[in-house]
Amino acid sequence: MKKYISLLGIAIATIIGLQSVYGQGRLVDRVVATVGSSIILQSDVEMQYAQNLAQGMKPDDDFKCYILQQLVTQKLLSQQAAIDSIEVSEAEVDDNLNRRMQMMVRQAGGKERLEEFLNRSLLQYKEEMRPNIAEQLKAQRMQQTIVSKIAVTPAEVKQYFESLDQDSLPYFNTEVEIGEIVIKPELTKEEKEQFRNKAEGYRQQVLNGSDFGTVARLYSEDGSAPYGGELGFATRDSYVKEFSAMAFKLKEGEVSPVFETQFGFHFLQVLQRRGEEVNVRHVLIKKKPTSASLQRAKAKIDSIYDKVTDGKLTFHSAAVLHSDNNETKFSGGMITNQEDGSPLIQIDRLDKETFTAIDPLKVGQYSKSFLSSDQTGEQVYKFIYLKSRIAPHKANLEQDFAKIQEAASQDKVNRTLSEWFEQRKVGTFIDIKEDFLTCDELKLWLNNTDDVIAQTSFP
Structure with a gap:
């Protein structure tokens, strides 16, 4: 916590320094870039740099080049959003601002301390941030519109995979396909x-x-x-x-x-x-589980385990009928890889309890029930089903199609965005001040180049 407060202090010092310097007239704020009819000020870059420091980034002046690149792309996207009549509501802007403020309050150690750092109320600071946040959200929505219909066919996945350096393909650790039945202790x-x-x-x-x-x-x-x-x-x-x-x-x-x-x-x-x-x-x-409620949960899950292992009830049916995990019960208890949506999970991504439970199992076996925690940190009982185990291997289409498909899709998104920005760059007046042109990523905006601008994205 001390680390974040220290970094926040640097960030707020940057903000306050900007306010006092620009506000007292000792230094005139300047335009560092022009994009069409919009300008980007030095203070815009410095304010975003300060916000990144406030969120835990280590000080790095080179990061200002990345910020200016993001602001240039934001201007291009938001200008097109205006042409296409893409809008964001005041409620969306408020929600985004509230989340940002909550993060800064948490890292500062309280609302009063943050306001003391800022030398202003959070309400005033939010109003100052509102125009930029609205523009960011419009840019995000415009980017989503550009890539919304992108899909890759199996043929494109194969073509993408074959274009990769076959000697540098990633090596995947052991992967497993597992299911779980979860019972939460219920209080009387x-x-x-x-x-x-x-x-x-x-x-x-x-x-x-x-x-x-x-x-x-x-x-x-x-x-x-x-x-x-x-x-x-x-x-x-x-x-x-x-x-x-x-x-x-x-x-x-x-x-x-x-x-x-x-x-x-x-x-x-x-x-x-x-x-x-x-x-x-x-x-x-x-509500916290009592000893009696935990004992009842243990008895219930052991009864379900006995029915499944005795063949009186399939694992799929047992999960649908009895599991308290709503995210997995309707898929028959099977757990999905949250990164790529596939049913396979690398064992180094499993929590220690689950890994320990399945490590001695053979495919098709069930672990004994054990006390664990759910996604919210609450105590639950569960047992695990090991459906399949894939040995460590080099990436290939047969075993890793879902992962390769995701990479191919992202590659297509990047190329589509690059082409879009390249077209807009040609038809838009863009000027970047000379002291920022020491950054290679910003030179792309002024040169006739086909280099991919894949880093310019708004998640």
Whole structure:
């Protein structure tokens, strides 16, 4: 945490330095690039550099070349977005700004400390950032439009693979295809009562005059606690139904009763309404498993395990009927590789518990049940099915088609964007000040070249 605060200090010092220097007239801000009818100022580059420092990047003046390149491409994309009538809503800009501010608040160690660093309120800082964020979002949407219809055929995948240096193909570690059945410990009504009472106690503090934000910062078990429990503007479908029903029922300033969701017991306060959106803050007390609930979960999963291994129930059916992991149960418990969507996962990407469970198994076998954690960090019981295991090997089309297809698709996206930028570059006046032309990546914009501009993308 100290590392991030230190880097944030550098970033904020950069921002404050810019404000004082430009604001007092000792140095005139200057245009460092012109793209069509738009200009890019030195302060634009410095502000984005400061933001990257605030997000943990180590100081590196060469990175300013990359920032200016991104700003040039942003201008080209946003100008085309205006021509194509591509817009972004105020709500989208607000959501993006809120996420950025939350990250900076977290890394600064609190809202008050960040405002002290900035020498201004977060509201003022957000308003200053708003035009650039709106332009970034338009550029992103324009880029998505350019590449939205790109697809690669099997023939193109084969052609891409054959174009690679066959002596430099990647070597893949052992890969496995696995499934899981997960059972979460369920609390009885009596076991839940202690957590409901805890939440109610904090609610009474608020009703008796304690500041809601302070109570949230001190006691809430949600990620919003450092921000006083504030969640920012969101639509009705942004929350689980119980939370949404409460948030959209109350009047501004009203504090809700304690209510339960899948995450635990909450109470909330509506801060502001804006059309179909609402900004609330809340306190969450999570439900934690008791020893008795863990024993019941262990008994349940062992019963399922016995039925599967005895042949009374298929693994697929057992997962659909009984697993508490909603992300895998409807695929029969099978886990998907989140990186490329394939069913194969390299063993070095598995968590230690799963690796230990499947390491001694033969294909087609099941591990014994074991205590683990789900994606939210909550304790669960699970057992694993090893469907297949592929030995280490050099990349090939037969075993690695999905990975090669993804690489071929990305290559096609990069080439399409490069061609688009090349066309716009030819038809657009672009001027970059000489001191930035020491950067090779910026020379591309002024020379007649067919080099790929694949790095200019907006994720």
